Amino acid sequence: MSPLVSVVIPTYNRAAELARTLSSLAGQRTPIDDFEVVVADDGSSDQTAEVIRAFATRLNLRYHYQEDQGARAAEARNAGARLATAPILVFLDAGTVAGPDFVRGHHGLHTGAAGDGSASSAVIGYTYGYRPFDPTPGLADAVAALTPEKVRARYGDDPSFLDTRHRQFAMVDFDANALALPWIMFWSMNMSVHADDFWQVGAFDEGYRGWGVEDLDLGLRLYKRGTRFVVGREAWAIEYPHPRNPAANSASVTRNALRMLGKFPEPALELNWAWFATGDWLVEEDSLDLHRRYQSLVDWQQQSRDLRVDGVIDAAVRGMPTGSSVAVFGCGAAVPASLATGTLVDFDAEVLAEAARDRPHQTHHALGLRTPIRDQSVDLVVITPRLRGMWHRYGSQILAEAHRVGRSVRDCSQDRPSATS
Secondary structure, X not given: OOOOEEEEEEEOOOHHHHHHHHHHHHOOOOOHHHEEXXXXXXXXXXXXXXXXXXXXXXXXXXXXXXXXXXXXXXXXXXXXXXXXXXXXXXXXXXXXXXOOOHHHHHHHHHHOXXXXXXXXXXXXXXXXXXXXXXXXXXXXXXXXXXOHHHHHHHHOOOOOOOOOOHHHHHHOOOOXXXXXXXXXXXXXXXXXXXXXXXXXXXXXXXXXXXXXXXXXXXXXXXXXXXXXXXXXXXXXXXXXXXXXXXXXXXXXXXXXXXXXXXXXXXXXHHHHXXXXXXXXXXXXXXXXXXXHHHHHHHHHXXXXXXXXXXXXXXXXXXXXXXXXXXXXXXXXXXXXXXXXXXXXXXXXXXXXXXXXXXXXXXXXXXXXXXXXXXXXXXXXXXXXXXXXXXXXXXHHHHHHHHHHHEOOEEEOOOOOOOOXX
């Protein structure tokens, strides 16, 4: 009989942690023939192979090994998924121990009322204890000594033990789709997706190296395809605390977030990149602030849709030498005739399209935190009052970006639109 679920576990030199994860899967209440486990080894040189052999008779186990060429978690997960034979793919990190109904929970959420086939679904597995830089006190010892059920019973509703996403889930009654950016909740330490959906959106992007973002990228592509996200409290697991390198992780996740922004140049991804680049994710209790930032942008977009700034732009570019290159941050729907050609940037895609209609302007759908414009490639950057509503939070970053791309900058963000606008 073919398995119903494939659990794919990437690992690198974490033999002891991998053994705990495999042990928790061997203790599932789901019949062993109903699921398989695929370990995707990213070049381990420790006792990982011995751990695999030790569990060969306890689990329906497959193993993939790839040479150590640096951190290639996305590539390892894809290789594991290619070996998988079940219609549902569950991704679980080495060191994350599964509750006894973990497999049953993921399977049920794809085949039951929450995933009845009327729409694609992806499960965000609830994960206790994920506090990378502020571990739950005593959790490592508890996970090493107790079963997952007993660990959960010991800590109960201790806030330091709850999934770090719990607060934002609770605010929307655990309906992830009610969040402004549901795809940023899709973390590969515990998640699942239909295999057909996984491959149809292109699997994990193997261009990501190091730590972070490849799971968000997959989540975004699923979201754009119409996938609904389900919070899987039944499919719970516990993350085993382990040492991390905050500086290295921060550099890696920021670099990867910039790569993702390059793939999907839009304001939501700018905010995501800025959240990582400024280090806010290291100090925030959770990512609720990022949802709020995006919602603020959406609200300001509605308020400012009819705000024309062509008069402000005209005054700013008047007197520029013929042939000067100009970029406008917050161009609005109407651009003055005095700007015959230029680079237009606006956070409202509809407004931007109207501004560029039948005009030879280059356009970028962006807030102005990070644009695709090259360093020092334009003579003048004009910042208009359309950015005023976001200035209190992002003004310094927008100015920094303007100075990165422009040889001169005219900050008109606080000007009043002129009478000709």
